[in-house]
Amino acid sequence: MNNRIWMSFGLISLVMASSAFAADQAPKLERQLCSVCHGRGGTTSSELFPQLAGEPAPYFINQMKAFRDKSRTEENAKRFMWGISSRLSDDDIQQLAAFYEAQSPVHLGKISDQAKYDLGRRIFTEGHAEKGVPPCKVCHGEKGEGKEATPRLGGQHEEYLKRQLKVFYGNERPAATAMHEVVKGLSEEDIEAIAQYLQAQ
Numbered sequence: 701m702n703n704r705i706w707m708s709f710g711l712i713s714l715v716m717a718s719s720a721f722a723a724d725q726a727p728k729l730e731r732q733l734c735s736v737c738h739g740r741g742g743t744t745s746s747e748l749f750p751q752l753a754g755e756p757a758p759y760f761i762n763q764m765k766a767f768r769d770k771s772r773t774e775e776n777a778k779r780f781m782w783g784i785s786s787r788l789s790d791d792d793i794q795q796l797a798a799f800y801e802a803q804s805p806v807h808l809g810k811i812s813d814q815a816k817y818d819l820g821r822r823i824f825t826e827g828h829a830e831k832g833v834p835p836c837k838v839c840h841g842e843k844g845e846g847k848e849a850t851p852r853l854g855g856q857h858e859e860y861l862k863r864q865l866k867v868f869y870g871n872e873r874p875a876a877t878a879m880h881e882v883v884k885g886l887s888e889e890d891i892e893a894i895a896q897y898l899q900a901q
């Protein structure tokens with residue numbers, strides 16, 4: 701009798717240990733597959749790689765699946781993300797999304813041009829009514845903190861932000877239907893200003 705009770709305890713802890721192991725794949729995947737480019741914990745000073753720390757999980761999952769099914773097709777997506785995403789299961793993606801969402805986002809606070817920053821803040825918070833540009837904060841949050849399927853923009857690298865805003869003029873991110881409309885009223889100067897404002901958040 702006693703033996704049987706101990707045996708079932710043993711079985712339960714075995715099951716618990718293996719599910720704890722399965723739930724703990726994200727830090728290992730991150731370290732082995734992602735941190736070389738995105739930095740440990742999803743924070744990097746390299747302008748080539750987007751910051752991932754604090755990215756809302758639903759947005760993260762959508763992007764990983766768009767890389768994996770090859771529907772996000774800009775040059776750097778193909779070059780850097782298509783291959784690696786094809787090695788991940790849905791479960792891996794889910795766990796990585798939860799991992800990155802839980803990391804503290806960076807606040808670079810770097811303002812290199814005050815006039816640009818002020819223009820960027822104005823467009824981000826008030827929009828450009830006469831050019832049909834809505835205030836970005838309505839979807840992305842006051843300081844670009846992001847929510848659900850809408851990405852965090854605050855603290856993101858200026859170069860990455862500028863590149864993506866230009867990508868939305870074409871159709872290399874077909875899932876971004878809202879953004880295709882938003883960028884129509886933005887000039888090159890507006891894009892520079894918005895990127896300056898956001899990276900400083």
Ligand code: HEC
Nearest residue numbers: 733734737748749750760763764774776777780781784796
């Ligand atoms: C060889 C470098 C490299 C590696 C390794 C890499 N990435 Fe990326 N990743 C990039 C680059 C570059 C981009 C930007 C692509 C673009 O501009 O379209 C990117 C974009 C992303 C994005 C989209 C971010 C956004 O704001 O839309 C996510 C999410 C992402 N990577 C997650 C990961 C995860 C998770 C791993 C590990 C499994 C990983 N990456 C490994 C280089 C890399």
Ligand code: HEC
Nearest residue numbers: 834835836839849850851861864873875876878879882894
């Ligand atoms: C109606 C809601 C909405 C508005 C308004 C909006 N956005 Fe977005 N934005 C989104 C969504 C949703 C995405 C994610 C699209 C996807 O899944 O590819 C996005 C993506 C982006 C990205 C890509 C981020 C990344 O990590 O790759 C940038 C940059 C961006 N928006 C900037 C802006 C700016 C600047 C404005 C204002 C001029 C703005 N957005 C207004 C909803 C919005």
